Amino acid sequence: MTSGVKSPSSRVAPDPSRGSSEPRLSVEQVSYAYAPNPQQAPVFTLEATSFQAKAGEVVAVLGPNASGKSTLLQIVSGALEPLSGRVLLNGFVTHQLEPRARGQRIAMVLQESQLLFPSKAWEFVLQGRHPYGKSLRFESDEDVTIAQNALAQVGAEHLADRWMDQISGGEKQRVILARALAQQPLLLLLDEPTLHLDIGAQVDLLETIRRLAAENRYTVLVVTHELNLAGEYADQVVLLQRGKCLRVGTPAGVYQRDLLEQVFQAQLTVETGASGRPRVSILPGP
């Protein structure tokens, strides 16, 4: 086995934060640097970043390309060990969790999921039960029920018997999300989930995520380029630029014209939309 197990208590424990107002996720001064080889200076760093999130909260991580968004997500997920600082999920350091324990608490939806050999949507969703399985992991009736519920929660029951390579991008993203729900996580991480989706499917997906966070009390961390979608659906935003965490706060607090213009190098306007949330538009150049 790997060195993942730090203490017996890092296995499955009851969740004290489900339904409480204590922060469930606590990102404490994490930083990261990597170098192509040991002789060279690190090419990219994530400088000390901190924020907290409660159960049921949606946090959006924003920033231009190469600002360290995905690195931050990888660190939070426990896949990358931070250079300094730590990420606590219910008091457990995420990168010290044993892989199965991590799979039971943290679910990740990556930008795209490439399948080498096509599988049916239900088979794909059942993979989310893997962290709970025993040695050969024959799925139990309970696993099947959980997978069916997960598909239902994202409105994709009708896709169960379809092949993954024969459904649309939006449908596929729903099935991938259903697999993450089947993991019954505390923390749901999404890396640019709307990347290849049209605007209707984007809104649809974020509505679903928002609803799931409220219903299932997930803490959601979503990396996105979509300022307006983040502004509309996130409780908190974390704004990054070239590895620096510039601001953490509510969308209204962070979406200030000067700041966004400087970060994204574009002429922008920020207004308050009909929902009371900030709305960003582009001003055409001179």
Added chain:
Amino acid sequence: MRPLTLSRLLLQCLILAVILFCVMVLALKFGAIHVSLYGLGRDLLRVFLGKSSDISSEYSLILNLRLPRILLGAFVGAALAIAGTSFQALLRNPLADPYVLGVSSGAAVGAILALLLSPHLALSPEIAAVFTPLGAFIGAALAIAAVYLLGHRNGQIDSSTLLLGGVIIASLLSALIVLLLTTLPSSNFRGMAYWLMGELSAVPSQPLAWVLRVGFLVAAVVIYTTASDLNLLLAGEKEAMHLGVDVRRVRLIVYIAASALTGLAVSVSGAVGYVGLLIPHLMRMIYGADHRILIPASAFGGAIAVVIADILARTIAAPNELPVGAITAIAGAPLFIYLLRRRFA
């Protein structure tokens, strides 16, 4: 939703086992000496009942010569097919197999080196029996390590670089094999050349047979325990990791076990090509990509395929025998092209 259950898995394995048995009985019947199925059945029964002395000389010849060879063929086919299935999942490459990736060539180099060295080392008979498969295993493991390193880019496997890496390693090792063969006395050369093509005529000695049995069982069981992890690895190492797979551990044990299987197979049969590539493909068409059923199905499929290929090798040019590897290549290459066209059509 109808997930795989243990009873369904066992039923499918039983069906494949019955097919394998029938093919093996046919393989006993066909060959330079003709025997009847009835006589074969009668004498097999006598062997099982412990009355070996009652067997006619004709049938005893068949059982003593043909049967071990058929069992060897089944073993080689099963080992190569399991290795191919694992490599395809682990390297996320449907074209990966021990032969294409140069693992078989690595094993061959290791085996030849062991053969060349063993007379100089004054080994006890027990160790001498293990020496060639051990050399083949080390050669296989080194070759796959080299291919893996060549195919890795920015922490992820790059499928086409990996395959090209395999092709290059394979051609380098083939050159090395020719160099090594020229150092052999000329009387051994033809035998070695035949062995390299893949052949089953050299039935292993008793200690070696035990090494093969135990090695095969251990490696196959070890790989099978990772079957459900391999299902997730098909989607990539990152995704598998987020679904609770200990990627590093799975990768390491499957590499070692699959190299061991390749090494064992190559050390007794040379490089029988295409079995590790095509059998997993065919089985995937029938049973889907769930490794919990794909691995055992491939093992049976590989065994069936090599036993059939060996029947052909023994009968096509009778009384001469062809190397079984020539048959698998002649049958395998067109089948492979067909699959490739179908896939990208």
